[in-house]
Amino acid sequence: xxxxxxxxxxxxxxxxxxxxxxxxxxxxxxxxxxxxxxxxxxxxxxxxxxxxxxxxxxxxxxxxxxxxxxxxxxxxxxxxxxxxxxxxxxxxxxxxxxxxxxxxxxxxxxxxxxxxxxxxxxxxxxxxxxxx
Amino acid sequence: xxxxxxxxxxxxxxxxxxxxxxxxxxxxxxxxxxxxxxxxxxxxxxxxxxxxxxxxxxxxxxxxxxxxxxxxxxxxxxxxxxxxxxxxxxxxxxxxxxxxxxxxxxxxxxxxxxxxxxxxxxxxxxxxxxxxxxxxxxxxxxxxxxxxxxxxxxxxxxxx
Numbered sequence: 635x636x637x638x639x640x641x642x643x644x645x646x647x648x649x650x651x652x653x654x655x656x657x658x659x660x661x662x663x664x665x666x667x668x669x670x671x672x673x674x675x676x677x678x679x680x681x682x683x684x685x686x687x688x689x690x691x692x693x694x695x696x697x698x699x700x701x702x703x704x705x706x707x708x709x710x711x712x713x714x715x716x717x718x719x720x721x722x723x724x725x726x727x728x729x730x731x732x733x734x735x736x737x738x739x740x741x742x743x744x745x746x747x748x749x750x751x752x753x754x755x756x757x758x759x760x761x762x763x764x765x766x
Numbered sequence: 767x768x769x770x771x772x773x774x775x776x777x778x779x780x781x782x783x784x785x786x787x788x789x790x791x792x793x794x795x796x797x798x799x800x801x802x803x804x805x806x807x808x809x810x811x812x813x814x815x816x817x818x819x820x821x822x823x824x825x826x827x828x829x830x831x832x833x834x835x836x837x838x839x840x841x842x843x844x845x846x847x848x849x850x851x852x853x854x855x856x857x858x859x860x861x862x863x864x865x866x867x868x869x870x871x872x873x874x875x876x877x878x879x880x881x882x883x884x885x886x887x888x889x890x891x892x893x894x895x896x897x898x899x900x901x902x903x904x905x906x907x908x909x910x911x912x913x914x915x916x917x918x919x920x921x922x923x924x925x926x
Contacts, residue, residue, distance in 0.1 A: 635893060635908055635911060635912075637886070637887070638887075638915055638919070641883075641887050641915060641918060641919070642887050644868055644887075644922075645789075645868070645884075645887040645888045646887075646888075648868050649785060649888065650784075650785050650788055651781075652780075652781055652784055652785075655777075655780060655781065658780060658784070658799065658802075658803075659773075659776070659777060659780065661803060662773075662776065662780075662803060662806055662807075663773070665803055665806075665807055666769065666773075666807070666810055669807055669810065669811065
């Protein structure tokens, strides 16, 4: 495709010249400083998230292990806890204490795993934001 | 790319980038400089993925072009010639421009045609390079240039 000479000349004749290049670069440097600050802040947040995740994981492993060990160490035919009461509801709780404790433990583990996945997603989202 | 290298590249290319965006913004210097700053910040954030092959300018223009299109899309302005004339009377355009006819004529073009025309006539890029920068096919660029040129000629004839 050939160039339209008249248009080209018009564009070239009206090519702007900037006498505020120093101001423009100074404004850009300021913006880049702000970007660096936000980047560092987000990286620090990611580090904190990671630390919290590791801490939650370790605490979960230890408490889970201790609870399971406790459950296994007690006699199978005896309830984990006994309210020593004749009230129907409390008696039912005592009789099914093992099942209830196992359910609560499973729920806690589920919540823990879910929160770890959420944290990983948050970290990935932050990394994407940092790159964009 | 380190920050120092990035700034050194930008110092060399900023005038060309600003001239390109000034034409896309039809002479609105403040808007053009804001877009240039936004584009440069985006470029800085993605500078890690830039492979230096002597094509910093076209890489920068690609980001600037996308920033301009996003800006236009967010503004959702469909300014017609009369609106443009009103605007021209109210803003202070770049003082080095003696005539605003070209900007006025450019403001009547759709953003993609404006980009193609500006890259072709102001910056001197080839059709192939424009296709790379605007992420379209060479045929599409040819059509945009042809349509844009006809509209510009018509508009400049009316104005003169």
